[in-house]
Amino acid sequence: MTDPVNHPAEQMKIEAITIRELQMPLKHFFETSFGRTTSRRVVLVTAHCEGVEGWAECVAGEGPFFSYEWIETAWTTIRDFLAPALLGEKIKEAKDSPALMSTVRGHPMAKAALENALWDAEARQKQLPLWKLLGGTRNEIACGVSIGIQDSHDQLMEKIETELAAGYQRIKVKVKPGWDMEVLEKIRKRWPDILLSCDANSAYRPCDFEHLHKFDEFNLLMIEQPLWDDDIFQHAQLQRELKTSICLDESIRHQRDAQAAIALEACRIINIKVGRVGGFSEAIAVHDLCQAQDIPVWCGGMLETGVGRAHNVALSTLPNFRLPGDVSASKRYWGEDIVEPEIQVSPRGTIPVSKQVGTGYELKKDLIARLTTRSLEIG
Numbered sequence: 001m002t003d004p005v006n007h008p009a010e011q012m013k014i015e016a017i018t019i020r021e022l023q024m025p026l027k028h029f030f031e032t033s034f035g036r037t038t039s040r041r042v043v044l045v046t047a048h049c050e051g052v053e054g055w056a057e058c059v060a061g062e063g064p065f066f067s068y069e070w071i072e073t074a075w076t077t078i079r080d081f082l083a084p085a086l087l088g089e090k091i092k093e094a095k096d097s098p099a100l101m102s103t104v105r106g107h108p109m110a111k112a113a114l115e116n117a118l119w120d121a122e123a124r125q126k127q128l129p130l131w132k133l134l135g136g137t138r139n140e141i142a143c144g145v146s147i148g149i150q151d152s153h154d155q156l157m158e159k160i161e162t163e164l165a166a167g168y169q170r171i172k173v174k175v176k177p178g179w180d181m182e183v184l185e186k187i188r189k190r191w192p193d194i195l196l197s198c199d200a201n202s203a204y205r206p207c208d209f210e211h212l213h214k215f216d217e218f219n220l221l222m223i224e225q226p227l228w229d230d231d232i233f234q235h236a237q238l239q240r241e242l243k244t245s246i247c248l249d250e251s252i253r254h255q256r257d258a259q260a261a262i263a264l265e266a267c268r269i270i271n272i273k274v275g276r277v278g279g280f281s282e283a284i285a286v287h288d289l290c291q292a293q294d295i296p297v298w299c300g301g302m303l304e305t306g307v308g309r310a311h312n313v314a315l316s317t318l319p320n321f322r323l324p325g326d327v328s329a330s331k332r333y334w335g336e337d338i339v340e341p342e343i344q345v346s347p348r349g350t351i352p353v354s355k356q357v358g359t360g361y362e363l364k365k366d367l368i369a370r371l372t373t374r375s376l377e378i379g
């Protein structure tokens with residue numbers, strides 16, 4: 001009798017890892033309280049596993065602003081520590097890979113890129129849609145948009161108008177001191193009933209609590225990450241004072257942070273970004289905890305190309321992704337995306353989920369080659 005656990009076909013040997021950096025200009029700049037991005041440096045990871053290839057995107061930014069990770073730390077940490085920890089290993093499932101990388105402290109975005117490439121490979125090896133392998137249950141996901149700080153209020157209003165016309169179910173605007181009250185007032189005056197939220201990316205401090213109270217007037221779905229990127233305690237103080245729900249993004253690095261934030265009532269909603277929490281396994285763990293505690297989650301975005309975006313679509317099919325995410329159409333960011341078909345949003349503000357094996361999106365390998373500025377095969 002064959003033991004299915006040890007059956008070779010049920011194993012994946014990690015033979016080699018390729019890392020690539022691409023340079024991709026954004027169609028329009030994206031500005032948050034921590035700065036403006038006009039062009040992305042994107043790291044893609046390919047896991048080569050006995051004839052099967054898995055792809056993923058590292059969502060680290062161009063500088064250490066959203067978190068301490070950035071392109072250069074991701075590249076070197078993958079090259080010198082994480083890929084070597086995986087090479088030659090035989091794993092049964094992608095979810096076995098975090099344990100192999102656990103001696104490296106932190107660097108969740110670098111780890112996530114590798115783990116997610118292995119999930120992608122596993123889905124292809126098992127001939128399953130990735131969303132099914134992740135435990136997803138939806139056949140379409142609800143989409144919102146994140147709109148950055150603009151050069152003028154008029155420019156922002158125009159963008160909101162465009163996105164509402166496209167069917168997006170929720171508008172999120174970036175805020176910071178000096179780009180907040182007036183902006184929210186104008187939006188609410190023009191669109192009193194839309195689902196509206198805001199994201200401060202840590203732009204406020206406890207001396208702003210009185211100011212933040214005024215956000216309660218705008219019937220916001222949530223205010224995302226008002227305080228320090230690494231804080232839970234002060235957010236709990238603020239949540240006690242506010243009627244508006246706080247959503248944590250940067251502060252939630254893993255399931256234990258979510259546990260602490262929920263127990264301290266520091267937020268009522270959690271944004272899950274698979275890169276921020278270190279990969280699909282931890283994203284599922286955060287999701288499951290939130291579901292058990294009746295905390296709705298939604299899928300955040302990091303200005304991904306189609307590779308990361310397709311992974312966000314798959315993750316968003318899990319049942320507790322109950323609020324529209326920041327998973328929007330490729331064409332909002334890119335002249336030409338690196339996957340086909342591009343990620344498209346229906347006039348009802350949804351993305352239908354593919355029944356195909358893997359993500360359901362094919363890589364445009366020629367275009368990827370043309371956009372590549374450096375690549376390295378490890379193993």
Ligand code: OSB
Pocket residue numbers: 032066145146199201249300301302303304326327328
């Ligand atoms: O805080 O959600 C954020 C983009 C870069 C860094 C942080 C954030 C964002 C976004 C963009 O809001 C969401 C998207 O990819 O559309």
Ligand code: MG
Pocket residue numbers: 199201224225249250271300
């Ligand atoms: Mg955010």
